[in-house]
Amino acid sequence: MDESERVERSDAEWRARLTPRQYEVTRLEGTERPFTGRYWDTTTPGTYRCVGCGLELFSSGTKYDAGCGWPSFTAPVDPAAVEETPDDGHGMRRTEVICRRCGAHLGHVFDDGPAPTGQRYCINSASLDLEEAEDAGSESGSGSGSDSDSESDAGSDSDSESGSGSGSE
């Protein structure tokens, strides 16, 4: 990741762009209360982006239920996407995770995670913006240009695309 890609904004700009909760977490290193965030139990496939700059941070593929009340991941999408720094605040020795591009506080990483990484990235929902995967099960190449369920499917009650028996269209 290139340093020139860094996103830097003034405090006022961050306040304007983010919700108060997002601002508190990402810029003031806040921590949302467990089991209250948007994504702690989300299983929707997709990519979790930084709420501050849109950088891809985590994938639903590495998300797991750690039972701690925050979204937990075994690894970032790209190790270069996050920066890990020692955080000795609150009388604990922890490792803070921040967005490499905009410096947003994301959460902390612990080494009590599951295999294969043994890592638990415990991330605040307020730091993340889930981009849901769009291509779940859809087949490309219908060619009609319309992606709505319009009359092209007339006569078929099933929304299965398996096309059983009726031959090629």
Ligand SMILES: [Zn+2]
């Ligand atoms: Zn960011």
